[in-house]
Amino acid sequence: YWDFAEWEVSSYIANQIAVTVLLVPIIAIWKMTRNDRRLRWTIFWMMLAYLAGTLIPAIANKLSHAGKMSRGSFQILYNLMTILGFFALIVIYINKTLDRTTFMAKIVGISLVTILVIFQWLSYASYIQAENAYDRLHNKDMRLTMVSGQRESDLQYLLRVDPASGTTRIVYSSKNTNRVPDDLSNQFRVMETYHEILKFPDPSVAFDSPYLQGYSRFLQSMAKIPYSQRRSNLPEGMNDLQKELRIRRIEIQKTPRRQLESLRNQIRKGAEDPGPLQSFDAAALQAWSESEQTALEDSTAGTTDDPKIKETLMRYYLPVHPEGQRFYRSLPDYGHVICFALPGNDGAYYEAAYSYLDYRRGQMDVASRELLMLLGCLLIVIVGFRFFFGQTLTNPLMALLQGVQRINRGDLAIRLPVQVQDEIGFLTGSFNRMVGSIRRARKQLEGYAITLEDRVQERTNELEATVKRIQELKTRQDGDFFLTSLLIHPLTSNQVQSSTIKTDALLLQKKRFAFRRWEGEIGGDFCSSHNILLRGKSYVVFLNGDAMGKSLQGAAGALILGSVFESIIQRTELSGEIQSLPPEMWLRDAYLELQKIFCTFDGYMMASVVLGLVEEETGLLYFLNAEHPWPVLYRNGKAHFPVLPEERIMHKLGILQAEENLRIYTLALEHGDVFISGSDGRDDIILGEDDQGNRIYNMNESLILDVVENARGDIRQVPELLSEKGQISDDLSLLRIEFLGSNPNRDPILEQSVASELSAMSESSRVGFIEDRIHAIRSEERPVPSIYLRKRFEEYFRKHDFEQAAEAADELLEHDSESARYLYLASYACKRAGRIEQSRIHGERALLRDPNHANNLVNLADIYRMLGHLEKAEGCIRAAMQLRPGHKSALLIQSTLEQLKEELR
Known part of the structure; x- marks a missing residue:
């Protein structure tokens, strides 16, 4: 390939082409904002097709002038993308255009661009084959000339x-x-x-x-x-x-x-x-x-x-x-x-040179024949299709169109002949049957018009009596609904006041009522959030629940759930003993109280809940899930489930022995994270109906993730986006928690720096280094980073200095209790240091977070043995042996427990 040597002009032209191409998407985006939603996607796909046919060749043109791409590769890419891009553009336009057109024009247009695309691929393949053949033949000719002179x-x-x-x-x-x-x-x-x-x-x-x-x-x-x-x-x-x-x-x-x-x-x-x-x-x-x-x-x-x-x-x-x-x-x-x-x-x-003009003439011969073939095919499509489809498509459609026009003018005596038994023939027959139905309906309507007034009066009297009775019953029911809603309303309040935690709730109950001059809604969904103090730290406690039953039954469950929850909050605010509980144990006690209340109804009243705590300073979130839809975490523009569903689920409140599967999850929130809990109304979407008229329900639990991403974490937009997917068929409640602060315990750069410093030291000097650094930080009246507290605890634990390790664990867990591993290690260290009660608390906290931690179960069993709680110790040993059969420490403790039981008999 040879091009003119004006490199600056070529580069300038390439830039101008790229800028001109980019003007089209700007206009397309402007048109998208000006048109309704139906046309936006059409304009969007047309814009993509145009960019595929123009922007990619423009970029390739710029690369070829810069030498990054060979000119031959550019020509191939230019031809392919231009044909494919404008093929897609024409197909989209013909299928989506609102302009006045004809059916034959669409058939001819689609056929033309399809033939162009097919010929493009065929010609490309033939040219590649011709190029390879040219190289092979001239290599052979050159060798023959070198040997024989021919x-x-x-x-x-x-x-x-x-x-x-x-x-x-x-x-x-x-x-x-x-x-x-x-x-x-x-x-x-x-x-x-x-x-x-x-x-x-x-x-x-x-x-x-x-x-x-x-x-x-x-x-x-x-x-x-x-x-x-x-x-x-x-x-x-x-x-x-x-x-x-x-x-x-x-x-x-x-x-x-x-x-x-x-x-x-x-x-x-x-x-x-x-x-x-x-x-x-x-x-x-x-x-x-x-x-x-x-x-x-x-x-x-x-x-x-x-x-x-x-x-x-x-x-x-x-x-x-x-x-x-x-x-x-x-x-x-x-x-x-x-x-x-x-x-x-x-x-x-040897070097041989062959005429470039002869090579181009040979290529031109192939191109000329292909051009004639292409023109012939286009002529057949443009001219021949009108004759080919005349009797089978065009004429029957025109006859059907003329029949519709006559119907519009009021002529119901028309009957169209069915020429061919195909789809158009079926349409023509259906058209004739429709016209016959309209004629019969008109005659019946004329008959009804004569006796219409008497029939209407008779039906009106019957209807008025029925409506009056229904209205009386509905007024009584709406009164009950109104009184119940008044009781529930103060319980579903957002009373959080925090600079780092922002909460919001959305309740949409399916049952709406009007009583006298008041209007409202009632249902089983419930949302509530409060501030509480635990161990001197501020927490936001939240509850999102869904009581079993519709309208009044569900509202009764929500009323019970809210009343008990409000009572728990009030007792926490008044009791110093409750405020001294760790967050895991507070959640456990709150859940057990709710479970106990609902179990008194013998299975006639149940509720699914997500109950949790958020530490205001660090954003560490604790929550449990009692058969409620799994919460969603929206982080950096992406939504996902922070906890995947497990085989062993914790059943609804009101189901006996549901507390056996109690587990508390933790989640470290980052700045800007949004935690969203919602009822099953977010998943119960009616997508449509099947052929038999049955409703098609959404079975994809991940649908809410796309909705949250499109709403950018704003729960106020979620109902509208769900309605675009289908019909919401159940009560919908959403509880949103956004963390606006930052966790001072997370500093990856500092952690990496400290780890590097400690790895370069000997084991004997690490503790002294850490203690000196902690002392220096405290002398400056600055908070001690958690990395130093963790490393200090690890070093004491590694040296088996469990007394110092227990003291270091107390300070570490006071600042940073994110990891369940440190709870287990702290429990073990406290046990070895003789702090049995503190060891029990740490072990139970670790158990609530991870019930499948075999070593923690064995350690907790040993603690219960020391405290004389033999039944609890045996339960922990059984669970540990199921997880890890043959656990040596578990077998040893099991043997000790059997001996103790024998001695107590």
């Missing part, structure tokens, strides 16, 4: 080069000239060394020419590769090198005189940075510097002239094609030619 008519010249002596002989020339291409000897010297590296295990690589310094270092590095790997590595490395050289040559060619200094800086950077062109750039930079030095010594020398500088630099980036690959030359005597270079049997190398 030659094809398009052969322009055949050169023989002896790399050893550097001599070049013209074997054949179609022109009366003795000129040969520049740097031919250097090119074949590189090719000779290339083939020697492939043939011999220990080849010698040495070039005298300064222009080959880059190739010398490249081939020397290739020669060091093991001989068994050269066959694969050397050709691949040479191809990659030629791509980089081509980019550099284009950069040199397109650089104007005024920007030579920028080119020099680019070459200098390449010479300094390790890369495939480092040795080439270093040699070129050295030549450039020597050229300038010569110009300073001889001011009359013209070596700094722009063309000569670029011509000199180009010789250092010599292209080489050692595998008989096609390459191009533009020579003053022969014009544009296609060249091949091959080694001869006599140790010399």
Whole structure:
């Protein structure tokens, strides 16, 4: 491929094309905001199709001018993407257009663009095959000419080069000239060394020419590769090198005189940075510097002239094609030619050039035949389709259309003939039956008009009596609803006041009522949130529940749930003993109280709940889930379930022994995180109806994730987005918790720094270092980072200094109780230090978080043994043995418990 050498103009035009292309999506986005929702997606897909057909070729055009992509690859990409992009654009337009058109126009239009796409692929495949065939045939022709002297008519010249002596002989020339291409000897010297590296295990690589310094270092590095790997590595490395050289040559060619200094800086950077062109750039930079030095010594020398500088630099980036690959030359005597270079049997190398015009004429013959075939196909589609589909499609449709027009004018006596029993024939028959039905309905309507007044009066009297009775009953029921709603309303309040925790609740009950001048809604969903203090720390407690039953029954369950929950909150505010509980135990006690109340109804009253606490300072969230839909965490624009459903679920409140599967989950909230709990109304969406008229319900529990992402964590937008998916069929409640603070215990940079410092120290000096650092921080009246408290506890624990470890654990868990692992280790350390009660508390907290921690179960069993709680100890041992059969410590404690039981009998 040859292009005009105005590189700046080409680059400017490429930029203008890209800018022009980008104007279209701007207009499309403006149109999307101006049109209704039905047309937005159509405009969006049309915009994507247009960008596929224009933006991708525009980017490829820019890359090809920069040398990053070959011009042939650009042409292929340009043709394919233009055809495919505009094919998609036309198909979308024809299917979605609101303009007045005809059915035949759509068929012809779709057929035309489809044929164009098919011909594009066929022509591309045929051209690729023709290109490969051209290369194979001319490689064979060149070898035949080298051996026998026979030659094809398009052969322009055949050169023989002896790399050893550097001599070049013209074997054949179609022109009366003795000129040969520049740097031919250097090119074949590189090719000779290339083939020697492939043939011999220990080849010698040495070039005298300064222009080959880059190739010398490249081939020397290739020669060091093991001989068994050269066959694969050397050709691949040479191809990659030629791509980089081509980019550099284009950069040199397109650089104007005024920007030579920028080119020099680019070459200098390449010479300094390790890369495939480092040795080439270093040699070129050295030549450039020597050229300038010569110009300073001889001011009359013209070596700094722009063309000569670029011509000199180009010789250092010599292209080489050692595998008989096609390459191009533009020579003053022969014009544009296609060249091949091959080694001869006599140790010399040959280069053959073939006429580029003859090659293009051959390609034109193929293109002409394909063009005629394409025009023939288009003519058949445009003209022939009207005759092909006349009797089967066009005429029956026109007859049906005329019949509809006559119906619009009031002519009901029409009957259309059914010509063919196909879809249009079925439509025509249905049309005739519809017209017959309309005629019969008109006659019946005329008969009803005569006796209409008497019938209407009779039915009106009956209806008024029935409506009056229903209204009386409904007024009584609405009164009950109103009184119940008054009781529930103060319990479903958001009483949180916090600078770091923002809460919001949304309640949409399906049952709505109107009593006198009041209107409201009632149902079983419940949301509530409060502030409480536990162990001197501020927490936000929240409850999202869904009581079993509809309307009044569900509202009664919500009333009970809210009353008990409010009572728990009030007792917590008044009781110092309750406020001293850890958050896990507070949640456990609150759940057990709710469970006990609901179990008194013998299964006639149940509720699913999510009950939790959020520490205001750190954002650490504790929650339990009693058969409620799993909460959603919205973080950094993505929504997901922070806890995956498990096989052992904790059943609803009111189901006996549901507390056996009690588990408390923890979640460390980050700044901007949104935690959303919702009832099953978020999942119970009616998507439509099947063929039998049955409702189709949503079965995808992950649907809420997409809705939350589209709502950007705003629960006020969730009902509208759910309604777009389908009909909401149940009560819907959503509780939103957003963390606006930041956890001071999380500092990854500090943790990594401390870990690096400690790893470099000896074990004996780590504790002293940590204590000194903690003392220094406290002397500055700054809070001690958790990393120091954790490392101090770990070091004492590792040294089996359990007394110090227990004290360190108390301070650590006071600041940072995020990890259940530290709760277990703290429990073990306190037990070994003789602090049995404190050890029990830590162990039970770890058990609530992770009931499947076998070591913690064994440790807790030992603690219960020490406290005399043998039944609890046996229960822990049984659970540990189920998790890890054969646990040595569990077997030992089990044996001890059996001995104790024998002694107590």
